[in-house]
Amino acid sequence: MSKPIEHLREHWGSRFGFMLAAAGSAIGLGSLWKFPYVAGDHGGGAFVLVYLLATLFICVPLFICELVMGRATQRGAVEAFSILSRQSQNWKGMGWLALTSTLVVYSYYAVVSGWTLNYVILSLSNFTAGKSPEEIRAVFDLLLKAGGMNLFWQFGFLLLTAAVVWGGVRKGIEHWAKILTPALLAILIALFFYAITMPGFHEALRFLLIPDFSKVTPSGILSAVGLSFFTASLGFGIILTYGSYLRPDENLPSMTVAILGSTLGIALIAALTIFPIVFSFGFSPSEGPGLVFKVLPVLFSQLPAPLLISTLFFLLLVFTALTSTVSLLENMTANCIEQFQWSRKKSIVLSTLAAFMLGVPSALAGSGQLFPSWQPIYNADFFATISTLWDRWFLPLSGLLISIFVGYVMDRQLRDKEFLGSSKASYLLPGWLFLIRYVVPIVLILLILEGTNLVSFDALIHN
Numbered sequence: 416m417s418k419p420i421e422h423l424r425e426h427w428g429s430r431f432g433f434m435l436a437a438a439g440s441a442i443g444l445g446s447l448w449k450f451p452y453v454a455g456d457h458g459g460g461a462f463v464l465v466y467l468l469a470t471l472f473i474c475v476p477l478f479i480c481e482l483v484m485g486r487a488t489q490r491g492a493v494e495a496f497s498i499l500s501r502q503s504q505n506w507k508g509m510g511w512l513a514l515t516s517t518l519v520v521y522s523y524y525a526v527v528s529g530w531t532l533n534y535v536i537l538s539l540s541n542f543t544a545g546k547s548p549e550e551i552r553a554v555f556d557l558l559l560k561a562g563g564m565n566l567f568w569q570f571g572f573l574l575l576t577a578a579v580v581w582g583g584v585r586k587g588i589e590h591w592a593k594i595l596t597p598a599l600l601a602i603l604i605a606l607f608f609y610a611i612t613m614p615g616f617h618e619a620l621r622f623l624l625i626p627d628f629s630k631v632t633p634s635g636i637l638s639a640v641g642l643s644f645f646t647a648s649l650g651f652g653i654i655l656t657y658g659s660y661l662r663p664d665e666n667l668p669s670m671t672v673a674i675l676g677s678t679l680g681i682a683l684i685a686a687l688t689i690f691p692i693v694f695s696f697g698f699s700p701s702e703g704p705g706l707v708f709k710v711l712p713v714l715f716s717q718l719p720a721p722l723l724i725s726t727l728f729f730l731l732l733v734f735t736a737l738t739s740t741v742s743l744l745e746n747m748t749a750n751c752i753e754q755f756q757w758s759r760k761k762s763i764v765l766s767t768l769a770a771f772m773l774g775v776p777s778a779l780a781g782s783g784q785l786f787p788s789w790q791p792i793y794n795a796d797f798f799a800t801i802s803t804l805w806d807r808w809f810l811p812l813s814g815l816l817i818s819i820f821v822g823y824v825m826d827r828q829l830r831d832k833e834f835l836g837s838s839k840a841s842y843l844l845p846g847w848l849f850l851i852r853y854v855v856p857i858v859l860i861l862l863i864l865e866g867t868n869l870v871s872f873d874a875l876i877h878n
């Protein structure tokens with residue numbers, strides 16, 4: 416039997432603090448690293464439009480589902496599924512899936528986050544001085560192959576995250592979110608104003624804001640949905656855990672719209688900062704994942720004050736990754752405390768160690784020091800194999816199960832009461848229910864079918 420909801424659970428100090436922490440979790444490498452290059456790959460404007468629609472009609476309703484579950488139970492995912500399903504072992508298993516997925520994502524997310532830390536140090540040492548563009552680009556390839564360094568930076572990032580989470584919800588997460596999220600915004604806006612002055616700004620504006628519908632493909636649409644989903648931090652009970660620290664009188668729908676609206680705004684500003692630089696120097700917008708780490712340093716080196724601009728930019732990435740890793744670690748910590756009755760500190764130490772150990776093959780993926788035959792067997796390195804597996808299978812699958820759970824399984828009265836909170840906007844309820852019962856599950860099933868190559872909608876349309 417689970418214990419009654421206790422009143423001792425720590426809560427956010429303020430609504431604003433919660434919103435900054437949740438936005439900090441959402442705004443991460445997904446918006447600043449992935450969004451610009453995936454939008455570039457898929458033709459710009461049309462992708463942005465689909466991303467916007469996906470945020471509104473898929474992510475907003477699901478985000479509310481997680482908040483509803485967390486606040487109703489005041490527990491992390493495993494207990495929340497168990498309590499709300501009246502102790503069904505299958506649904507509790509869904510909670511464990513969410514928790515395991517968090518560990519996996521944390522383990523490889525920390526590797527990429529480690530690169531951002533590495534690039535701050537590189538920038539401070541003015542690493543582009545006297546190098547040709549090829550030499551600057553090659554630094555990233557060198558880093559990928561340097562296994563020991565990847566381990567070092569990954570471990571460093573895990574420690575940084577643990578230090579933030581150590582202080583608890585208010586003194587740790589909320590306190591640091593109040594510093595890091597505004598700092599991130601200030602850096603981004605400063606760089607954005609700089610980008611406005613560049614000759615390529617108008618081209619970037621046109622590229623990102625005017626949709627060219629001939630570029631819309633089913634796979635492009637689904638990758639926009641998938642990315643918006645990843646960016647919103649959905650599926651793994653993270654928002655659920657953050658929601659469990661909320662007080663009963665908060666209005667969930669309006670907070671969700673504010674959080675995801677600002678996340679979308681930041682992703683757009685990030686793209687509008689990066690693309691003017693890309694266009695001004697005649698680079699291709701479809702550079703792929705190296706866009707941020709390979710192309711931008713080349714460009715920074717040709718701008719006035721490369722040391723300052725480059726350091727600021729990579730510091731921005733560190734902050735944004737940190738507020739996201741904090742949410743991943745907090746999700747593991749909260750659930751470990753509840754499941755194993757460990758202390759907070761013990762939960763943090765053991766979760767960090769587990770993420771580090773699981774992250775070792777990801778950190779060593781580029782160097783081939785571990786599992787050298789992984790690449791030839793799976794046709795992708797370890798890092799790419801598990802990140803693709805989780806992005807394509809587990810993320811949409813967890814989202815699907817959450818929408819089904821809240822839409823069909825959870826107690827109706829409790830669900831509706833949590834949705835409404837203190838708000839009188841009961842007219843929103845039928846719309847939300849329609850989305851989570853029909854629209855979200857159908858779109859997520861299509862996403863799973865396409866993402867896992869079970870069906871190719873592009874090929875279906877061309878036939």
Ligand code: TRP
Pocket residue numbers: 440441442443444445446520645646647648649650651653739740742743
């Ligand atoms: N949303 C973050 C980003 O865009 C990453 C992230 C944090 C995440 N928590 C998550 C992704 C939970 C999936 C699930 O970078």
